Amino acid sequence: HTLGKEYPESPEGHSIKERLVQLSDIISRVSDSSVNSVVASSYLSNGDFWAKGNKTFMIDDSWLPTVELASEWYDRVLQEFPKSDAAERAYESKLRSLIGSGDRENRYGVKQNFDLYMPQVLSTFAAFETDFPENSSLQAFRYQIAQEYWSHKDWTNTRLWLQKIIDKGAGTATFWTETAKARL
Numbered sequence: 001h002t003l004g005k006e007y008p009e010s011p012e013g014h015s016i017k018e019r020l021v022q023l024s025d026i027i028s029r030v031s032d033s034s035v036n037s038v039v040a041s042s043y044l045s046n047g048d049f050w051a052k053g054n055k056t057f058m059i060d061d062s063w064l065p066t067v068e069l070a071s072e073w074y075d076r077v078l079q080e081f082p083k084s085d086a087a088e089r090a091y092e093s094k095l096r097s098l099i100g101s102g103d104r105e106n107r108y109g110v111k112q113n114f115d116l117y118m119p120q121v122l123s124t125f126a127a128f129e130t131d132f133p134e135n136s137s138l139q140a141f142r143y144q145i146a147q148e149y150w151s152h153k154d155w156t157n158t159r160l161w162l163q164k165i166i167d168k169g170a171g172t173a174t175f176w177t178e179t180a181k182a183r184l
Contacts, residue, residue: 067109067117070097083131091128092137098124099144110148121145139165139176146180159184 070093077090098121100109110117125141132138146161162180169177 067097067100070094071120078127088132088135091124091132092135092141094124095121095128095141095144099141099148114148114152118148121148139168139174142168143176143180146183150183 074090074094074097077086078094081087081090098109098117100107100111100117110121122145125145128135128141129138142161142165146158146165149155149157149161162184165176165180166184
């Protein structure tokens with residue numbers, strides 16, 4: 001805080017100012033942790049249980065580029081905290097967002113626009129695999145990628161990704177290797 005006041009035009013001063021704004025936002029979102037009394041916290045919890053409203057603000061995300069907005073936040077983690085636990089989680093969350101889901105009316109990610117999002121899925125997956133080659137969810141994401149190719153009747157890439165699962169399994173029978181074999 002002092003650095004930001006005494007040297008406001010320095011790169012460090014600018015950085016401190018940005019972090020203080022971010023920290024203020026974080027503190028306001030986790031304000032429950034500032035209640036020191038266990039009894040008071042219990043009362044608040046009981047009141048929250050009966051309250052009709054939600055503790056979070058509702059945001060109408062219609063017409064917003066939700067996948068892009070999510071990706072921007074995950075990319076910040078990947079840039080500022082590379083190869084950390086947070087980066088590992090950011091990769092997983094970004095891939096889930098890019099792959100997407102939804103029903104017929106409310107699709108997003110690859111399920112909404114294969115041509116736009118599949119290249120992003122593939123590049124994010126490649127970076128994830130490079131940074132965290134032992135991550136246990138890699139096989140599940142390989143299968144998700146294979147499924148997306150399957151749903152677009154791209155049999156060549158479906159086979160390629162299913163075979164990757166089997167190859168990475170190195171002869172061990174797992175849920176993903178056996179499911180890939182069954183699909184092939």
